[in-house]
Amino acid sequence: MAGSSVSGSGAERMVYITRVESFNASHRLHSIHLSDEENKRVYGKCNNPNGHGHNYKVEVTLYGKVDRLTGMVMNLTDLKKCIEEVIMNTMDHKNLDKDVPYFANVVSTTENVAVYIWDNMVKLLPPNLLYEIKIHETEKNIVVYRGE
Numbered sequence: 001m002a003g004s005s006v007s008g009s010g011a012e013r014m015v016y017i018t019r020v021e022s023f024n025a026s027h028r029l030h031s032i033h034l035s036d037e038e039n040k041r042v043y044g045k046c047n048n049p050n051g052h053g054h055n056y057k058v059e060v061t062l063y064g065k066v067d068r069l070t071g072m073v074m075n076l077t078d079l080k081k082c083i084e085e086v087i088m089n090t091m092d093h094k095n096l097d098k099d100v101p102y103f104a105n106v107v108s109t110t111e112n113v114a115v116y117i118w119d120n121m122v123k124l125l126p127p128n129l130l131y132e133i134k135i136h137e138t139e140k141n142i143v144v145y146r147g148e
Contacts, residue, residue, distance in 0.1 A: 012065050012066070013065065013066045014063065014064065014065060014066075015063070015064070015065075015066050015073050016061055016062070016063050016131060017061070017062050017072075017073050017074065017076070017079075018059050018060065018061040018062075019059070019060050019076060019079050019080060019083060020057060020058070020059050020060075021057075021058050021060070021083050021087060021088065022055060022056065022057050022058070023056050023058065023087055023088060023091055023092035023093075024053060024054070024055050024056070024092060024093055025053065025054060025056065025091050025092065025093070025094050025095070025096050026051045026052060026053040026054075026094075026095045026096070027051055027052070027053075027054075027095065027096040027097050027103070027108040028046070028047065028048060028049065028050075028051040028052070028097055028108070029042075029043035029046040029047055029107060029108065029109060030043065030047055030097075030107065031107050032105065051095065051097070054137050054138070056110075056113075056135055056136065056137060057135070057136040058083075058087060058117065058133065058134070058135050058136075059132070059133070059134040059135075059136075060079065060082075060083055060117075060121065060130075060132075060133060061130075061131045061132040061133075061134070062074055062079065062125070062129045062130060062131055063129070063131035064126075064128075064129045073129070074125075074126070074129060079125075082121060082124040082125060083121075085124065086117060086120040086121050086124065087117060090120075091113075096108040096113070100116070102116050103116075110135050110137040110141065110143040111143050111145070113135060113143075114133045114134075114135050114143050114144070114145035115145055117133050117135075117145075118130065118133050118145050118147055121133070122147070130147065131146065132144060132145070132146050133145045133146075
């Protein structure tokens, strides 16, 4: 058994784990720093005064050592609770611009949604465990943020 000696050798294993969640939200792409004409030019139909919605898919990826006792980087039940608090309770079936205070002065682009999720997830997770937030805004538009 060639592989069995490695797993029993005490070598630390680094693993990526990902939890996927979906949420629905509406928003309007509109910057308070631009004129109405500039907003229409920059954001096009996404600047509709009545907003528009998305069925977002979010992937929260952690990277860390596999605990020798539990065999886990983090208990996925605990990660699910963090995602519920940061994403589902604050953004699911909400108008991002009106219901999430962060977006009162920040344009609710998917890039900024990723930053918002990152900034709030790191407050709940063990230090240095969060690796990546990936948001699928549509099947063709995907944003990745790694805290940089």
